[in-house]
Amino acid sequence: MPVLVRIPTPLRSLTAGHAEIRAKGETVSELVEDLERQFPGLRERLLDDQGAIRRFINFYINEEDIRFLQGAQTVLKDGDQVSIVPAIAGGS
Amino acid sequence: MDKLKGLKCRECGRGYPASPVHVCEFCFGPLEVDYRYEALKGRVTRESIAAGPPSMWRYKDLLPVEGEVAVGHSVGFTPLIRARNLASVLGVAEIYIKNDSVCHPTWSFKDRVVSVAVTKAREFGFDTVACASTGNLANSVAAHAAEAGLASFIFVPADLEASKILGTLVYNPTLVAVQGTYDEVNRLCSEIADKYRWAFVNVNFRPYYAEGSKSYGFEIVEQLGWRTPGHIVVPCAGGSLITKIWKAIVEMAALGLIEGPIRTKMHAAQAAGCGPIVTMIKDDTDVLRPVRPSTIAKSLAIGNPADGYYAYRVAKDSGGFGAHATDEEIIEGMLLLARTEGIFTETAGGVTVAATRKLVEAGIIPRHESVVICITGNGLKTPDALADRLAPQLTIRPSLSLFDEALARLPFHAAQEER
Numbered sequence: 001m002p003v004l005v006r007i008p009t010p011l012r013s014l015t016a017g018h019a020e021i022r023a024k025g026e027t028v029s030e031l032v033e034d035l036e037r038q039f040p041g042l043r044e045r046l047l048d049d050q051g052a053i054r055r056f057i058n059f060y061i062n063e064e065d066i067r068f069l070q071g072a073q074t075v076l077k078d079g080d081q082v083s084i085v086p087a088i089a090g091g092s
Numbered sequence: 093m094d095k096l097k098g099l100k101c102r103e104c105g106r107g108y109p110a111s112p113v114h115v116c117e118f119c120f121g122p123l124e125v126d127y128r129y130e131a132l133k134g135r136v137t138r139e140s141i142a143a144g145p146p147s148m149w150r151y152k153d154l155l156p157v158e159g160e161v162a163v164g165h166s167v168g169f170t171p172l173i174r175a176r177n178l179a180s181v182l183g184v185a186e187i188y189i190k191n192d193s194v195c196h197p198t199w200s201f202k203d204r205v206v207s208v209a210v211t212k213a214r215e216f217g218f219d220t221v222a223c224a225s226t227g228n229l230a231n232s233v234a235a236h237a238a239e240a241g242l243a244s245f246i247f248v249p250a251d252l253e254a255s256k257i258l259g260t261l262v263y264n265p266t267l268v269a270v271q272g273t274y275d276e277v278n279r280l281c282s283e284i285a286d287k288y289r290w291a292f293v294n295v296n297f298r299p300y301y302a303e304g305s306k307s308y309g310f311e312i313v314e315q316l317g318w319r320t321p322g323h324i325v326v327p328c329a330g331g332s333l334i335t336k337i338w339k340a341i342v343e344m345a346a347l348g349l350i351e352g353p354i355r356t357k358m359h360a361a362q363a364a365g366c367g368p369i370v371t372m373i374k375d376d377t378d379v380l381r382p383v384r385p386s387t388i389a390k391s392l393a394i395g396n397p398a399d400g401y402y403a404y405r406v407a408k409d410s411g412g413f414g415a416h417a418t419d420e421e422i423i424e425g426m427l428l429l430a431r432t433e434g435i436f437t438e439t440a441g442g443v444t445v446a447a448t449r450k451l452v453e454a455g456i457i458p459r460h461e462s463v464v465i466c467i468t469g470n471g472l473k474t475p476d477a478l479a480d481r482l483a484p485q486l487t488i489r490p491s492l493s494l495f496d497e498a499l500a501r502l503p504f505h506a507a508q509e510e511r
Contacts, residue, residue, distance in 0.1 A: 009286050010117040045118065055401065056103070056120035060279065065396065067382050083283065086115040088122040088398045089295045090224055090278040091205075091302070091330035 001026065003080040005035065011084070014039050028059055029072045031082065046084070056087045096156060099299055100126040102402075110156075112216050112291065114298040122398070123299045125156045133347050138318060141310075141349075148204050148307035154343060155208055155307065156300045162214045163239045164207025166196045168307050172315035175465070177432035178445075182452050186462035188321065189429075190312050192469070193437050198235050198259070199470035200228035200438075201333070205304035206293060210236040212300040213291035219243060220290045224281040226274050226329065226391045227256030228469050233293055234263035245290065247277050253390060255473045273385060275396045294330075298398075302332045309340025312464055313350060320356045322461035323412070325448045327440045327468055328360045328369045329392040331403030337466070338406045358406050359457070360414035361447030363387035363422065366395055370414035372404040380404075388419045388477050389439040391469060413456050417446035423477060425449070429467070436471030444468075 002024045007015050015021055016039075023038060025031035036043035048054050052072070059066045060083040066074045076082070099108040103121025114123055136153045144150030148168025149161055171191045179187040192201040206229070213221050222245040223233045230246045237244035244265035248257070249272060260267055270277045285295040293301045313320055320341055326334040338358055345352045362370045365387030368380055380400040385393035397403065407414055417425065425445035430436050437445075448465050451457045471478075486498045 006283070008282075010115060010120065013117075045120075054120055056115065056122070058279070058396075063276065063279075065275075065279075065382060068384075083279075085279055085282045086120050087396075088115050088120070089282045089285075089292075089298065090274075090394065090398050091229070091294045091298070091332045 001076045001078045001080070003031065003076050003078075003082050005031070006081070006083040008084055008086055010086070011042065011045060014041050014045070025076060027072065027076060028061075028066060028074050028082075031076060032072075058085050058087045059083070060085060095128055095131055095153065096158060097126040097128055099123040112212075112218075112296045114296050125299050125303050127154075129343075129346060136347055136349070138314075138349060141314065148207070148304070148311070151307050151310045154310065154340075156303050157208060157211050157215075159215055161207070162211040163236045164197070164203055164210070167203040167207045168195065169311060170195050172312060172464075173433065173435075175433050178429065181428065181432055182449055183459055184452055184457070184463060185460050186321075187448075188312075188316070188462070188464045189433060189435060189467050190308065190315075190464055191435060191467050192308065193435060193441065193467050193471065198228070198231040199473065200232065201305065201308055201468040202228045202232040203236075204307050205229075205301045206232040206236045208304035209291070209293035209297045209301035210240050210242070212297060213242065213293075214240060216291070218289070218291040220245065220288075222281070222285075222290045222292045223247065223294050224274070224278040224292075226393060227252050227260075227473065228391055229294065230256060230260040230267070231473075234260045234265040234267075237265060238263040247281050247284075249274050249277055249390075253474050253476055255475065259473065274394050275382070278394075278396075302336055305333050305336035306340040306343070308333065308466070309337035310344065312337070313341060313344055316464075318350055320350060320354060321464045322355065323357050323359060323451075323457050323463045324466065325359045325361055325444055325451065325463065326466045327392055327444045328362050328403055328414075329394045329397065329440075331360075331369050331397040331399030333466070333468070334358055334360055335399055335402045335406050338410065354410075356410060357412035357457075358410040359412040359447070359451055360403055360407050361444040362414065362416055363389040363392055363443050364416040364418045365389075366393045367414075367416040368395060369397055369400050369403045369407075370416050372400065373407050373414040376408075378404060387422075389417075389422055389443050390474075391438060391440045392443060413451065415447035415450040415454075417443045417450070421446040421450075423481065426471060426478065430471070435467065437467045438469040438471050438474040439477050440469050441467045441471070442477075
């Protein structure tokens, strides 16, 4: 499914400076693979050695944290907006 | 003085120059201020600290401010109170209250972090400061921005307590009420911080901001007579405070200000309706499961705490534990502290008192050891929590005979003797 992905600043060196890119995948996992195909090196930055999403990265689909959905197996649909956001922020 | 090396990733160790960035470009781990401790050792002494001002700035050498302090000169050095009445009720030998409900100028420990962050914002040449907040931080950022003459943007959940909204607006920031939870506000702010060149105190300025909390820990140790307590019970929202109090103690030992080994156990206090850090501790897992908050302790209502992992580690590594408090227990905790020690704390303080009680009753805090309870905010900011519980006992017209009659009807009137 084609979706819009928002790329945070630290990863834009790998996306030729693009803050938003179009990518596709049935699930978040497949989306990461498509991102890697388009911009080699992204996968290593998003996933740890075990292939899990890194501890300090959060994925949101249409504003919802994927940990409240099915994590990396969350199914994407046409036109979804995916945000990749560093987890470290905040403090009341 | 050249005390700062720069910033360093807590996860992979990559170094960065001191600048307004907060995450490692490679692994997204949090960046932390890196000091030249070798230059500080021997120069920072008990005497040099005691000769400093009666504020958090007596520890300036251990904070990431290199030039002059820009704002908040009188923040901190709040009372550490021996709480004999509370200790008697809880059946514990030695309890102390570190009372930041009276922190100058906005009555919470957030003044400590904000005075550092706003000073750094000035150092780095920013003209606008901002934050995502559950209230206390909003008050403090707006106040210190006013003092600094900087513009401010404050983002809060729209359902915040009225007192915290008013206590922010009075300083004339731009207040953005976001229809969502704090976690949603925070995520939005991460994206805004990526787009606008503002000093978000708890996003891009987080490495500096968070260091301000160390002063709370330094003060506990100094005010105890340069010794560490057996236990410290800390309210957890984002999880930063507990990690920074621990860091303060570790730094004091490393600099020879106290003698090691450190035996203090750090305990996390959270609401039952938003307790992901305490859940990690109880389940003994380092994987944080975010929650959707449902608690009257709105200042602690962070379901996806940034420092959750590190807060868990501090509790585990120090031999501490954690406790959840229900809404009813939170109210009882607020009333208990008020009625034993005369200290009116906000709901977060009720959480901490309630958690302490549970840890004592469970035998996790032994009754003969010393405990410091961290009270970090003021009860006048969350009066709604108590509004339906408290009312005047007598309402009368100004007449002595009416008073006599009313007094006689009070349940405890038998004890009231005429003079």
